[in-house]
Amino acid sequence: MTDNNENNATDEQPMGAGSSRRDVLKFGSIVTLGSILGGGALLGKATPVLAQADSKGALAPDEPFNILIVNYDGGTLLDFAGPSEIFHRLPNTNVRYASLKGGNVTLEFGVVYGNTERLADIEKTDLILVPGGSDLSAPMHPEYLAQIRRLAEGAKHITSVCNGSLVLAAAGVLNGKRSACHWAFVNKLAEYGAIGVPDRFVEDDNGRFMSGGGVTAGIDFAIRVAAKMRGNLDAEFTQLAIEYDPDPPFRSGHPRDARPEVIAMVDKILPNASKGLARIPGVR
Template identity: 75%
Template sequence: MTDPIDNNASAAQPINTRPSRRDVLKLGSIAALGALLGGGALLGRATPALAEAASTGTLSPSESFDIVIAVYPNGTLLDFAGPSEVFHWLPNTNIRYASLEGGPVTLEYGVVYGKTERLADIAKADLIMVPGGSDLTAPMQPAYQAQIRRLADGARYVTSVCNGSLVLAATGILKGKRSACHWAFINDLKEYGAIPVPERFVEDDNGRFMSGGGITAGIDFALRVAAKLRGQQVAEFAQLLIEYDPAPPFHSGHPRDARPEIVAMVEKELPGASKGLARIPGIR
């Protein structure tokens, strides 16, 4: 992300006029996307080329769309940082970050995420996304749950990444719905009436409910969401810009691929993980 510009800065202060990497990519991408989708598209003027390119998406090219990412103390940064990067490249899409109290939020490992809005101050969201965390005590509290349920009830799309699906499930909105979750916690979904599906991306009710598996699955999840909303070309465009071309050095990202001794190490750290029943603070 680019640093904010202080328009009140003294003229005597040196000003760095070199554009950031994201500025360069953004400017280039706007030109490229305009050419790809038929020029003027990003200004809301739907051309025949744009209409054709976006025909597989559920949104019209000029339709604005609001995404609310609901964060909380001890949440996992990568759960929403990956999806956020994808969403920020989508045209006519506004991303808002909110928490129960607003302001800075201390995430997992002591990482402080900057200013957030108060959930109660957001009237509605077109899409709400709940990331996961290493401690779900805060998002399982009644006040947070009430705000999530309120926004989810009015949203066109209700989504989660990692064990954020447990937070959603605890509100009751996923009762009877299929959902993904991190492999170590996936069967905990049953306690809240949700249907656990051990896949990297899961949707239900024609895509109204969409979820990603554990942590890094958030990028796969976001690209699928992007394709659903704005069409495959736009999603592929975002994927190319962020160079999402994974080539892991080890095949150890899931118990089905990891060596038994590695799975045993995780089981020692998270008892019950091999059965998808690991417990973390906040889960009843």
């Protein structure tokens, strides 16, 4: 499996003889940052998870790791753009992007993402990632679900970000499995046989199943995947390389913190969101 570099949004800018900006970020000095913080329960306090600086990954340093990111019309860019920034900077890690028919997909807000491969042309992958979207009509189509199911069966790790977990659940991949989801949809997982968990990162079966909560949680998710696969040092390096040092101006990123009037605004455009039962196109 080869890295589909044409999909990278970051331009290669010369930094010297035979090097590029990405080379410097990927292979430059590695700095240990300390702890990585995790998410808490839907209405409870977030609990920090302290990382150990000498923690090793599940993979040998020279062992290749292949990642497939699924794309589709109506998908959310940040759901997979965040993880992509992390995964592309890990050593011996190949990242590919695929959609049902290949070529361009039109994401949420009309963003066109191009040159995806055809899902049917990909024999297998080590990790499959299904991001979420504002319209799940395309990935919920039986033909699409069949391809996701086929690739998931042979994958070592089955993952999702945001309501992409609903797609995996609809494909029958998450029966009886614990999974994260965007807070507005987390309780709908039960309708597909999965166990919705209102945390920012969730894993089951010793990490074979890993999932991130809504949209921005994809970055936290990817850093945790990086630590699990390549060890804390490489994971912390990628966090530093992209300057992932969140400092939001408001404590309104989750219903546990947001003001009631802000929650009501979301409920107005996504009825039943505060109950975790919001509906979007493609979800019955």
